[in-house]
Amino acid sequence: MDLFDKIKKAEYLQEARIAIDQGIYPFFLPLEETEGTEVIINGRRLIMLGSNNYLGLTTHPKVKEAAIKAIKEYGTSCTGSRFMNGTLKLHKELEEKLAEFLHKEAALVFSTGYQTNLGTISALIGKGDIAITDKEDHASIIDGCRLSQGEMRRFKHNDMEDLEKVLASCPDNAGKLVIVDGVFSMAGDIAPLPEIVKLCEKYGARLMVDDAHSIGVLGDHGRGTANHFGLEDKVDIIMGTFSKSFASLGGFIAGDEEVIFYIQHTARSFIFSASMSPANTAAALAALEVMQEEPERIDHLWKIANRMREGLKSLGFDIGNSCTPIIPIYIRDRWKTIYMWKELFDLGVYCNPVLPPGVPPNQSLLRTSYMATHTEEQIDRALEIFEKAGKKVGII
Structure with a gap:
């Protein structure tokens, strides 16, 4: 047996190729510019809801x-x-x-x-x-x-x-x-x-x-x-x-x-x-x-996270048991998760799709996380985008 035979048989790699061909591959996207709460990818500015920069200190x-x-x-x-x-x-x-x-x-x-x-x-x-x-x-x-x-x-x-x-x-x-x-x-x-x-x-x-x-x-x-x-x-x-x-x-x-x-x-x-x-x-x-x-940064981080959590719940998204600035959105179906990610991306929000084996089978989700430097205006815009995307994809 050739050591590399497993590469041709790996189902998840075949699915990755399909996603690339369809223009919906969500990984390894190069950031051209970042200001913490916003990034530029392929010349487009997006609200960053996928970073672990909780206190916004990178800038x-x-x-x-x-x-x-x-x-x-x-x-x-x-x-x-x-x-x-x-x-x-x-x-x-x-x-x-x-x-x-x-x-x-x-x-x-x-x-x-x-x-x-x-x-x-x-x-x-x-x-x-x-x-x-x-x-x-x-x-x-x-x-x-x-x-x-x-x-x-x-x-x-x-x-x-x-x-x-x-x-x-x-x-x-x-x-x-x-x-x-x-x-x-x-x-x-x-x-x-x-x-x-x-x-x-x-x-x-x-x-x-x-x-x-x-x-x-x-x-x-x-x-x-x-x-x-x-x-x-x-x-x-x-x-x-x-x-x-x-x-x-x-x-x-x-x-x-x-x-x-x-x-x-x-x-x-x-x-x-x-x-x-x-x-x-x-x-x-x-x-x-x-x-x-600057302990006020932590206070603002929690204010932003709590507002987003309540907003997502009120729209009808399943966010599990989150009680921190990490807020998952459970979609469970692998491809539906990718389509939801792409819709959010096209509308101006960047977040992270997490698929098996990163999560158990049938537990695919979008992982969102928040920063002390997010503004109320950015959260308002993000919630509007989540509502629009969720209804289009049939999540809510």
């Missing part, structure tokens, strides 16, 4: 200036791993400020959020250990478990009865790590941390929370899910990314100093990767400062 003068200054001072790259020549004073400063911000003893920054989960989980979960994950956890969590030498067990999404069954089935002598998203990236709902913490304490499990979509969104000054529930001292490891609210690229973990020190010396994706670029590090540092200096 903040302080963040941009910090990145420019770092390039002038350090150049464009560290050209080495953190173990060797790739640790800058900026990296250490960012780690110290993150730990302080999250009320943890220490923090460690990685080059991407994906690498953060791969390295952290595979370092902690060894032979005889068990990682316990929510079925809607991010792919990087699942891949981190697969790379580990331990076992992965999964529980139904936000189902505490099922989580307890899984925990009760684990051997007493096994090390156990429960890993959940704080805010789930597709459904936009929040993990029930108070109940999860109780179960972890009952069964002697440690807890890791992926706050990629929570930092800058939930909690005091955007400190995340644990802070939101008043459980910072009960969550062992907090993970986050810089590619959302921090307007940069990279990731981090925060926790007890001895745990972070262990991961720093054992996480392969950390040890064998070049470090965060100076510009990305400086941008993340500046964004962290803005989060603390």
